[in-house]
Amino acid sequence: QKEVEQNSGPLSVPEGAIASLNCTYSDRVSQSFFWYRQYSGKSPELIMSIYSNGDKEDGRFTAQLNKASQYVSLLIRDSQPSDSATYLCAVNFLTGNQFYFGTGTSLTVIP
Amino acid sequence: DGGITQSPKYLFRKEGQNVTLSCEQNLNHDAMYWYRQDPGQGLRLIYYSQIVNDFQKGDIAEGYSVSREKKESFPLTVTSAQKNPTAFYLCASSIARQGLSGQPQHFGDGTRLSIL
Numbered sequence: 530q531k532e533v534e535q536n537s538g539p540l541s542v543p544e545g546a547i548a549s550l551n552c553t554y555s556d557r558v559s560q561s562f563f564w565y566r567q568y569s570g571k572s573p574e575l576i577m578s579i580y581s582n583g584d585k586e587d588g589r590f591t592a593q594l595n596k597a598s599q600y601v602s603l604l605i606r607d608s609q610p611s612d613s614a615t616y617l618c619a620v621n622f623l624t625g626n627q628f629y630f631g632t633g634t635s636l637t638v639i640p
Numbered sequence: 641d642g643g644i645t646q647s648p649k650y651l652f653r654k655e656g657q658n659v660t661l662s663c664e665q666n667l668n669h670d671a672m673y674w675y676r677q678d679p680g681q682g683l684r685l686i687y688y689s690q691i692v693n694d695f696q697k698g699d700i701a702e703g704y705s706v707s708r709e710k711k712e713s714f715p716l717t718v719t720s721a722q723k724n725p726t727a728f729y730l731c732a733s734s735i736a737r738q739g740l741s742g743q744p745q746h747f748g749d750g751t752r753l754s755i756l
Binding site: 537560561563571572573574575578617619621626627628630631632633 | 671673675680681682683685688690698730742743744745746747748749750
């Protein structure tokens with residue numbers, strides 16, 4: 530069983546809409562969750578970190594964490610064509626210092 | 641500016657040849673990582689190091705080797721034993737865990753390796 534799972538997409542939303550990206554993780558003690566954005570041919574860049582249950586907002590981005598249900602999500606409000614990229618979910622479990630990445634969700638924002 | 645520098649950006653390997661990918665960071669980070677990314681796939685961990693002179697194998701270490709002689713540097717050698725080396729290689733670093741919270745990784749720009 531994979532440690533971290535994401536729908537590969539592609540996910541298409543019209544410009545100005547809300548894009549919702551989801552990630553589930555395996556049943557282990559987990560503490561730290563991260564969302565990265567990766568443009569085609571580029572390296573991942575950190576968007577959000579979230580450590581406790583609930584919502585965390587940063588500009589147009591909101592990360593939501595629900596440890597009881599083992600999922601973390603990323604909402605992008607007022608989606609822009611420049612948000613078109615692959616979004617990677619990463620989890621750092623309490624045991625060890627490895628990060629486990631999902632395979633990513635491809636998002637396309639249609640002008 | 642602090643950051644992670646990977647070189648070269650593009651690298652070509654001949655059959656039977658070992659090649660070394662460079663990764664240098666000036667962020668004073670303790671931990672460093674090497675990942676491989678194949679088209680349309682996620683990141684797979686090759687090796688990681690949490691401290692100088694110590695490193696651990698990741699999920700796909702066969703055919704690769706690393707060293708960590710300095711805090712700033714974590715070079716990756718792709719040996720001739722790695723039969724399918726064509727991929728995008730990413731180096732990352734992070735500070736040490738803060739209590740129970742893991743700290744985010746930051747990535748270099750990557751090296752694209754191809755077979756001639």
